[in-house]
Amino acid sequence: MRYATTLRIGPVGFRIGSDWRSPVDQLRDLYRDYPQPSDGIVDFNVRLFAARPWRRFVRPSVMIGGDFTIPDAAPLPLAQGLLAAEMGMNLQMALAQRRYLLLHASAVERDGRALLMTGESGAGKSTLAALLMTRGWRLMGDEFALLDPASGQIHAFPRLVSLKNEAITVMERAAPDGRFGPLLAGTPKGDIRHLVPDAAAIAAMDRPATPALLLFPTYGQASDVRVVEPAETFVRLTQASTNYVAMGERGFDALTGLVARLPVRAIDYPDTDTALALVERLWGEVA
Amino acid sequence: MSALWLAMALEDPSTYDMLDADGWNAVIAAARAEQLIGSLAVRLEGLTIPAARIMADARASAEQGRVAALWEAEAARRALAPLGVPIVLLKGTAFVAAGLDAGRGRSIGDLDILVPREHLDAVEAALLAAGWEWVKPDPYDDAYYRRWMHELPPLIHRERDRMIDVHHTILPPTARPTPDAGALIADAVALENGLFVLSNEDMVIHAAAHLFADGDLQGGLRNLWDIDRLVREFVERDAGFLASLTQRAAMHDLSGAVARALRLARRIYGTPGGGEPVASDALFARRLLARDGWGRLRHKGTEFGFYVRSHWLRMPPAMLARHLWTKFRKK
Structure with missing residues (x-):
């Protein structure tokens, strides 16, 4: 080429x-x-x-x-x-990808332990992960979390954070020193602007983390927290994985292993401040 | 260049010492494009190479593909068992089901089976009842398949999302050679589970017919690798294999395709057998080895030439004209 x-x-x-x-x-x-x-x-x-x-x-x-x-x-x-x-x-x-089970989730890390967030497009998983990055968490990725079937650990995939529409201004305000790509207006997914993960995220990208908490955030509702049972989590994660079927038995074992030991909560939030407070609270309580 | 390196490494893995990182990247891209990455990974197993992690992934992926292909064959067996009709596995699924070298690391897509033509309707009905559905809703395509092709219109399983191609012979009835479909089934070999695979000779003949008497040679490097693996394994088991292959090919009216396959397999993979090269072999080799360092096809003219040739082989001229006119009007 x-x-x-x-x-x-x-x-x-x-x-x-x-x-x-x-x-x-x-x-x-x-x-x-x-x-x-x-x-x-x-x-x-x-x-x-x-x-x-x-x-x-x-x-x-x-x-x-x-x-x-x-x-x-x-x-x-x-x-x-x-x-x-x-x-x-x-x-x-x-x-x-066949080495890792691919979870369509954002991931951040603290003290060697990973917080995963997954949900429909628009649930805010990218934005929340980017905001947590500005508050001392290590960003592991905003799109894919890589679950290693051999170790049960999460490997980082910190590509450029893809910010869409309103999330662009939120992050321009939250990360005034951040490095941003050009504003891409009118893409099939609306306006997009990329944010480069911070130096800590890049420096630590080879360090895996132990999964400690999984959240299913939903934006636009009154603040609420609900326990999600392992069976529901399993089904939702098979849908949130692009290579679950292709990984066969290794994928099944990795996912059941993850679901069996991980605390999981669905959280509803009306605004990002509420979401961040919920995340910190749940991290202290159940992670 | 990259496809040539790929072929060299498949034949003799020690040639990999020559590759630098760019060379590896080119070979991996070509191997993926030709769906030979699993086969390559099997050949390189155990060697200390910089691409080891990619090869390990490819082997794991091929192993999962093998499990899924055998499961799909089992699903078809269960659906068709009540009919009491012989079901012959073809291509990749047959190689893994029979435990052949050609199946090691091979990528397997659709399930291909061969059944006696007189049972085609019953087989189709049984598959439809067991959850398979038609893929081609177009009435012209459907009618074309049923009248002129060697297989039913492709069916896909609605839950497992896997295709099945049900053949009644190995070449379209419109093609000039007419293989003996009755003999293919009569001499098929039973597996433990009640399914069949073609005899050793017919397996090679089918691969050669598919490559040189039908189709435009797309994915041909892999088909030729199948032929290499099959021939080497069968020659090792039976020193008279090449002679019986030649005899059997003549019976199926496919001496030309088989001779071409053996010559090109020898030229590209060093396969035993194969006569003196003929001039047009060079053109076939050019088409088969046309991948650049990004896995893209080069030689667009050669590619188009073989596309035209594939239609020419498949249909008599008047029929070809009618077919192209219909397709043109539908665009």
Whole structure:
């Protein structure tokens, strides 16, 4: 490919190739403090390419490819090339990660113990994890938590935090010294702006943590806390995992092992301050 | 280049000493694109290499694929057992069910089975009753499959989301060679669970027919690797295998495809057997080895040429014209 860069996020090495310079330049800048893939060997390739040769120049639109692809992924305008790269990396993980059980969850760590948050899109798992990062927690990731079937530990995958719509202003205020990517307006998911995880998150990305608490947050309701039973948690996590079926017995064992020993709460919150207070309280009480 | 390195390493894993990190990344990308990463990982097992973690993942993934493929075969066996019809497993599922080298690390997608043509309707009805559904809702495609193809329109299981291809022979009836479907089933070998696999010779012949008398060679490097593994294992068991293979190929009207397969397997993987190269082999090798360092296909012209060839092989000219016209009008 014409332009390319490599980087490592947690245990996963990526090589991203592009027909255009700008997405690669943006990745190099935002991921500049990240390490290189172990031994130079990448786990996954992502390719950003023009559907036809002339579409590099005329109304350039970015097709997302890689080692693993889905049949009808829609292209993005070149101005959203960074988003295309991020989506390409997520797609490789979602389709082909087989070393870890992939939980669609954000994760933060304190004292070697991990707090996981998962829920529907819009539940606020990314925003809450990013806010906790500004309050002394170590960010392990805002999208995927990697459960190691061998050890039961959670491995970090601290990619760029993907902030959507209102969450952008929330984080610009909460992290005034944070490094942000360009504002990507009018993407298929609304406005998106990426936030680089802080130095502590990057420095500790190779350190796994023991899962200690799982929360299912829901935004927009009066403050409430509900115990979630293991059977419900198990079913919800199978739905929140992209590779549960593909992992077979290893995935089943890892997930039942996790669910059997983990305290789980569903929390409703009307605003982020309430949510953060709930998180700190529950962490002190049950984690 | 990367597909050539991949082929070299499959044949002789010690060639990997030459690879640097970029070389590894290129080979891994090509192996994934050709669905040979599991086979490669099996070949490299036990070697101290920088890509060890990726190869370990690929082996675990292939092992899970093997378990799922055997389970899918068992599901079909249960659905079809009451019919009392011989069910012959084909391709990857057959290799793992029979415990063959060709099954080690192989990626397996759909379940392919062969049944006697006169029982096709009963088999289809039994599968539909057991939870399989049609994939192709288009009436032209459906009618085309039923009239002109060697298999039913693909069915998918509504709960397990796995496809089954039910064949009644190994080439479309419109293709020029006409394999002896009765002999394929008559000489099939029973497994312990009551399912069958093709005889050793027919297994190789089917792989060769699929590769060179049908299709556009997409995924051909893997099919050729199947042929390499099968031939090596069968030759080791029976020194007369190549002679009986040649004889059997003639009976199925597939001498050309099998000879081509053996020549190319020898050229690319060093497989035993195979006669003197002929000029057009180079073009086939170019198509089979067309992957760049990102796993992308190169030589678009060659690729298109083989696409045209695949249609030419599959249909007489007037029928091809009618088919393309129908497809064109539907766009």
